[in-house]
Amino acid sequence: MIPTAALILFALALPPVIAFHPYYLYLFGTAFLWASVASAWNLLETAGQISFGHAAFFGAGAYASSLVALRTNLSPQLALLLGALVGGVTAVPLGLASHVLRSASLALATFAYAEALRVIARNWDGLTGGGAGLIGIPPVDSAGGRAEGYYLSLLLLVTALAVGRAVERSRLGLAFAAIREREDRAQALGLAPTPVKLTAFVLSGGLTGLGGALYAHTVGSIQPDLVFGPSFSLLPLIMATFGGIRAPLGPTLGALVLHLTSQLVLHPLLPRLHQLPYALALIAVALALPKGLVGLFMTRRRPA
């Protein structure tokens, strides 16, 4: 396991060294970025909480990091960490709301929360630049290349996967699983669900905020309707469920497949329909592929 992972990481570290075209570094960098956000979404899902509003954390991280980098001399790399912090803080109200809201109600609440933040970001002109958003966000790459952004995205993905794995193997991971499977029973056995769910929200929100911040410094501009918008809430949900939520690398797989299909195949051919693979993937998961792509590779056990 460890040698394989090291080998994969080594291979993934190569492209900038062997002078890949900057566009491909950008493309794969953003694919890793979305893979990390999808993994962060999945971390919350392992605690039984389905979010339809991850754009709230993504957008908050993007705006926090961009604003600090634009208005102070703080380096983008340090501003990213602030994005993570703000993403985590943004998740606190929803973590507390999970005390009373379950399942579909919580999912709708996360969606409404992201919508509220989107409208505020669009209308608070003095702070956020209004509907036009922010431009000229300092890039993480000083030399105008894409290598540093690529490595940071890769680092973010490794971090998200490592956090997921560490949680899974800890007492906290057991608590997540207990709440996911039977919250009332977990509670009856003496587990307080709300602090556990709050922790899941803050961890997931922090990682997603970091992803949003890195996105802002990679793309260079952000608009409220995009970074706080419904489609950015949907992407991690679709990627994670399409890849497979019960496998550690499922969300990564789903993100890479969908992002690359959308960007490499549909964007050049049918630019107006580039979201189509996401819609079809989600429908496929709900109707036919409950375990996601990963489920296709697992041995099927059919009841006799």
Next chain:
Amino acid sequence: MSLATFAQALVAGAVNGCFYALLASSFGLILGISRALNLAHGEFVVLGAYVGYGLWALTGLDPLLFLPFAAIALLPLGLLWARMLAGLREPVELQSLVLTFGLSLLLQNLMLGFFRADYRLLIAPALERSVALGPVHVHWGRILLAGISLAALLSLHLFLTRTRPGRAILATSLNREAAALMGINVDRMTSLTFLMAAGLAGAAGLLFATVHYVHPAAGMELTLLAIILVLLGGVGRLLGLLLGGLALGLTEALTVALTAPRWRELVVALFLLGALLARPRGLIPGRSQ
């Protein structure tokens, strides 16, 4: 704010409120019969609007003549949705959100492909005529919108409470097993409900397009409005939907009048959060998740 502006806002809010109730009634029909939250409901409405717009642009006749066509055009989608939502895993509410979110995105993309992102409005000189109610001037189109919405709600109420198929639908919504044991063909009632809901949504879309600009992404907000009203008013309680619609419509209109139009969407998001927190037990009281 002058008294006239205030009165104008009240009328506009009340008109929208009646329309919102119509919107929510078809959303609530589906939720009641199948426990499914149809996040693509707004797209049904927008599709109905495009059907109406297309026929009107083609023929130039009075748009309201096409109400039945907008309703009929949506019927196949109703049956398709009934089939797809019947196969969902537990918990149905959550799984339906996932599936219909995908369907909503699919419809949005297809509409974007077919109709482009332009904003469209059904304009008929007859609907533009202004009527003076004391200090308030209202477009005839808005009066028709409110009137048709109320008439449709009343007909739906009478259908559900006074006719055999309507009562069978209500019974199936309340308790599917018991209804089946009483000899009601619950599958047929489910299909009928989906057909009615899709037709109502399509017709509502045409009405919507006479007052508001329509574009492929307009559906999401309409869906949110429907969810809010169903949370506030309760599934199948049409008077509750109407009161909820009026509350939301008036709050929106007053917010716009007192601040700026751009804050209207915040009212919708906050209403949804508030309605969810006010009804933490979920959308269908009396049923476990």
